[in-house]
Amino acid sequence: MTKILNNSLVVLLKAFAQLPFGVIYLISDFMYLVLFYVVGYRKRVVYTNLRKSFPEKTEAEIDHIARQFYRHFCDLTLEAIKLYRMTDAQLDERITVKGLEKANAYCLDGKSIILLGMHYNNWEWSASLQRIAKHQLLMIYNPVRDNQEMERFILDMRERFGGISVPVNHSARTAIQFGKGGRPGCLWLAADQTPAPTTQFWTTFLNQETPFFSGPEKIAVKTNQPVFFHHTRKTGRGKYEVNFIELFAEPAKESGENILMKYVETMENIIRETPQYWLWSHRRWKHQRPDHTPLIPRTVYNG
Template identity: 35%
Template sequence: MQRLLYILAYPILWLLSILPMRILYIKSTALYFLVYYIVGYRKKVVKDNLALVFPEKSLKERDKIARQFFKHLCDIIVETIKALTISEKEIRKRFVVTNAEILDEYYRKNRSILLMAGHYGNWEWSGILNKLMDFEAHAVYKPLDSKQFDALVKKTREHFGGTIVSNKKIVGVLFRKWKKGIKTLTYILSDQTPKLGAFKHRDTFMDIDVPMFTGTEELAKKLDFAVLYLKVEKVKRGYYTATFVPLVDNPKEYPDFQITRMFFDALEAQIREKPEYYLWSHKRWKLRKMD
């Protein structure tokens, strides 16, 4: 069944991906009205999350954020489809890295990097980063159940080079390359929700007590990798900037969980400034500590 669905879906996705962005954004607007006003996809999840995180805001303010978020989510959907065939020239124009030169210092020091990021702005177009660095590039992802769609995700995210690695295999991959002296930059979406009983630490995210993934921090300390934050900002529809923000150069010098805290502080600052660009449809606070 999954294979049949893929066979039917792939030609449609490919044909959509070759359309100009202006046409895709028209479709995004239509999709927004369908998703928000008719289907109501995860509307309750989004509004519950916003009420939990922003109790000080009025219902009218939170509803406005919700509508803006769904518009942005639909843009992300068409931008992800576009990633199948988008040219390097076009994506460089639309996803601009503001300070790629900051990586030169790490190259000179022969230091590998773990690049922490959140589900903010556009995380799907970050594959262009592979064209801007001298190190071997990796991105961590959670494989899909469908082998066909999983292969499509990998193909899309490897469009500009780099290697997509399963979250269950990344430690082994990086450890082997570390032993061989191969320097790497690894992109990790670090605001995921751990499974119940599969975490070591709790802390606050947007002032809500939740379990935290600490694997990135632990890996950085074990292999002595520098840690950076990728700050992605939406400039206007279809245009983003990405900035490398150094977090720590010597991770072993930091107390346990402080690096994780630094990442969430950076992400929270962006969310508080422009909350509509965060992925509110994700059940990030489902394992929160109840009063």
């Protein structure tokens, strides 16, 4: 019965992806009213995260950001589904790219790169960048548990442009493999999710003690693959500008702490500028730092 329901949902999603953008955004407007005023989807999580991240803001300012977030979240959810059937012409009309030339130059020199992203604005549409990127795009993801039908739909949606989805537990092995020869790869991962509290990298992020995955900097130092930051800026409803920002050309010359701290600082600056576009519904601060784990000061980065 569960498999039948999952298959039925996927069929509906595929049908939804055929709808024109005008209809999708009408549905999104209605979806916002339902999620915010009727269901109250994760409102306690969203408002708590915002209050702790921006203690200097008034309650009215927090409420304004929260409402903007929910409107964007509804757009983002439906835009992600739409990607399943978006044409090249639609993508070219709605996405502009900056800084890719430098990344492509590394590929022509036979060098793989690491692309650190975040759950900000519409990260899903960047799967289409394989159309113009010279590197083989390696998209790190967490497998969907107990729902193979939904996972297959998501992977088909992301891989239809030629990118390869890589389970998170295979990320290091994949980065090393693509650094040894053949077509260079671009290991793209969002490192702003919540790791286990036992991680050794804890620092202050948005006014709170926050753990971060230590994998990205370990991969960067071991492979010496240039590190880029993936920044998606919203330029209008359903329109985005993707920026490739080089953080480190030779990460092997840096400490792992420097690499992660630069990522953290870049991410925080972007979120503070337009906070409504980050994924505030995520339970980012659900862990407490263990007593034996030190808090790394933000001043560790000297770049």
